[in-house]
Amino acid sequence: MSYQVLARKWRPRTFHELVGQEHVQRALVNALDQGRLHHAYLFTGTRGVGKTTLARILAKCLNCTAGGRGDDGVTSSPCGECASCRAIDEGRFVDLIEVDAASRTKVEDTRELLDNVQYAPTQGRYKVYLIDEVHMLSTSSFNALLKTLEEPPPHVKFLLATTDPQKLPATVLSRCLQFTLKNMPPERIVTHLAKVLEAEGIDFEESALWLLGRAADGSMRDAMSLTDQAIAFGQGQIRHADVAAMLGTLDHRHVLALVEALADIDAARVLREVAQLAEQGPDFAAVLDDISAVLHRLAVAQMVPDAVDNGHGDRDTVLTLASRFTAEDVQLYYQIGVQGRGDMEHAPDLRTALEMTLLRMLAFRPQGVPQPATTPLPLRGENGGGTSSPAQGESGAPPTPPAEAAASPARRPEAPEPIPSQPASAGEPVPTSNSSTAAEASLAHEPPPPWEEASPVHGPVPGDASVPSESAAPRHAMPSRSEPQDETAMVSKARPGSTSQEADDTDVAVLEAPEPASVYESVSVDESPAPEGERVTAHVAPPVADAPSGGRWDHARWLASFDSLGLGGLTRNLAAHCVVEADDGNRLTLRLDPSQEAMNAEIHVRRVQQALAAIGVTRQLAIVPGPLPTDVETPRQQAERIAAERHAEAVAALERDPRVQQLQEAFGARLIASTVKPADVAPRA
Incomplete structure (x- = not known):
């Protein structure tokens, strides 16, 4: 049997297996249990957050023949064992018509699709039309779909999915029940990846999962794909160094080392850390962005510790660092970092710009640099x-x-010469x-x-x-x-x-x-007397x-x-x-x-x-x-x-x-x- 990628193997098959999207899950489960079903649903969100998965789970809930509790047999917990559930999971259910709107944009394709709407379902309870990337349809296709979308036959349900709802006509949006799916936070992605890898028996380092969670940028499918790639890259193991080399990203520990050098007010250490970074050929502009992001998290940690973002899995480290800075220094460093980012295009090179920005942070502290060993201040x-x-x-x-x-x-310093224009x-x-x-x-x-x-x-x-x-x-x-x-x-x-x-x-x-x-x-x-206060x-x-x-x-x-x-x-x-x-x-x-x-x-x-x-x-x-x-x-x-x-x-x-x-x-x-x-x-x- 051929290998099945993790993204497909671990795709949720019920609402209870779904990771995240609790707001959508709750609304759909309650509607199914109470029999309050809409005839058209619209799922929106970025790639890989579960739009098509939700549509397929909903199709199973509408057509499951074993777990139904209502009068019409609809359930929020499909069994996954009946003929309808297995056929939907295997992609061969006749009454689930999946349409890729990106490849069928013409009005003739839409009319051909709607010609069969009036016929009753062949195998299931409902005939479900799943139209993916619906925003790619042409204006004529939308016009042809409007009447059927507004008043479909009772045995028909429309499930629409799109990554760009702004391109949909208002007439389509008003006919659908819209659900917006959220991006996955890195914490949730890391937790799910750890569960999957433990089930798969693959050895991993947690710090490597945080790199994958950040690189996925909110998409669980992207996280699964990157995990497959990391397993192949590491020969069956997921190690921090391997994942960092595979992604080509900057190790976040170097950024924290730079911030620690700022906390110690150690200019020599700052320059040493930048020199070590230079050996890896990083994007110095991205390094400064990461430093500014850490400074932002330090400010949040000082004001509201419970609100610190744990996107890198370093919450405890950030809280410890926050105690080593004054609030004024953090705000000043952040402002200098943001300003230095804008000045990078005028610098001789990016490394020089980064070093000068970091040294400027130390030089402009209210207390100044405490140990100017080689540059005494006059x-x-x-x-x-x-x-x-x-x-x-x-x-x-x-x-x-x-x-x-x-x-x-x-014996005092000689006075400067007077300005010629102002003798x-x-x-x-x-x-x-x-x-x-x-x-x-x-x-x-x-x-x-x-x-x-x-x-x-x-x-x-x-x-x-x-x-x-x-x-x-x-x-x-x-x-x-x-x-x-x-x-x-x-x-x-x-x-x-x-x-x-x-x-x-x-x-x-x-x-x-x-x-x-x-x-x-x-x-x-x-010393003559004077009135009080004068x-x-x-x-x-x-x-x-x-x-x-x-x-x-x-x-x-x-x-x-x-x-x-x-x-x-x-x-x-x-x-x-x-x-x-x-x-x-x-x-x-x-x-x-x-x-x-x-x-x-x-x-x-x-x-x-x-x-x-x-x-x-x-x-x-x-x-x-x-x-x-x-x-x-x-x-x-x-x-x-x-x-x-x-x-x-x-x-x-x-x-x-x-x-x-x-x-x-x-x-x-x-x-x-x-x-x-x-x-x-x-x-x-």
Whole structure:
């Protein structure tokens, strides 16, 4: 006897043997048991989900002569042993007319088929017309079928099957009872394959069945066919390596290894895993898609663990991996992966694109890469405005000792050359926001964001008053480098009575610092009483290089010295949202705006501490996220306020300008306030 393939050998012969499609099975079984039969059924779904199988089972239920319980003998459990059941299983039942609509599309074929509808069945109880791929019929064939399909003889049942119901005319759909069959999930396919292989006595590995279940793409028939192929490929056994080689698919374990390397924040391991993948010649775009899919499953595992898709049979592994990521990192990695997938067509090659996407995930983490062994991050001037000294880099070297700082306070990185288009002098004074001098303004340029156009409060470096600000201003992060220094400005007075955060707070980043140095910045603050909640004025005096360092830091000193710290980039943005909460001489506590809590990383805290040590403030630094007081300003708020005041003065000066007034009177001109940009004007002698 010739070999019968698994897809035919294990085709279900009753509703109870049917795998999946419980919604269709329940409706048909109840209709058969209650005798509520429709004259036309339409089964829709993708290939291999059981449309023709369901139609044949229904035909057996209608014509079984041994298991009938109703008055007409119809049953939902055909015996499979009577002459009618055996004839239907063997494909020789006279009253089951199977028609392939793909090969009989002409109207003449349909008319010939319908000529015999009026005759009674020869062998069975009902004459059943099974029309497969019915959507392939021509329009004329559908028109010829409509009348008979609507009012067939009582002994005729129509069973239609199609993979594309959208192509059926609405007149046909309205005459049929439609059932939509679902795709098979990999879990159900694997369970059924394991049952079949155990019955067949074939040795298999479960991981290999998961590869087959995924490759079947929802079709049980495809899964059976692939299983036959895998048995032949593995010489009677189904092994994971053999199935992976047969299918030519990427081993999912390599994708999980890459995700584990991301969890360990191990860039070297990431590159090693990609190099191992490259030896197999994979589709790197598909690898990135698989990584994004795993990241999606990790996000689901973190939010709703019970909803994790087990399509690869690795639910436990995914749940374990999900506990090693923060929710923010998973969302960021997924976004970078999706964006990197779109950028692959512009990359030199796909492997480079994959490696850069994975490295970008690590580089853009909120905490950054914790161990930049060969590429130290600069302490300041991230945007090209300056370089960091070896003692202040990210290579792990300690900051400059306090003794050296006191003896040689001018040992700081040289300031960058001023931008030619925006010349600035380090020693050039400017008027305060209350100056009566009319500000010159420009009507031709769009203003930068308020943070960039703010006139910063500059405090000279101890021992070297000629050193200008060293950091360039990223958007909304820091004042413009081209702004001149100002010796007198409005600053906020810290709220009295602030208490220090406990050292063991969970959200506090604390770094140790050397002993206090002898160099400190001298600041005089107006201590006159002020109403509760109002801001007061503090005057910043030039520091003295040999001033004793015994005083406590308050918020006024923080504002006055902020620009002299030389911070840049994300570090400056973080510090600009802080206020001084407490200083006990050994530990300086800064309160951080909660909106910037995600940026509170150790690398930024270290940079702020090193910048403070460079001006002689050696403290143990703690940055504590929490609500800010309402009666003080952060450095950013101060810069925005000063920028708004200078902008208002510039607009008022233009409105008073006789030339502008003349243009308005002569031509009906209108001053667009949003285009006014304050200019730097030297004060009067």
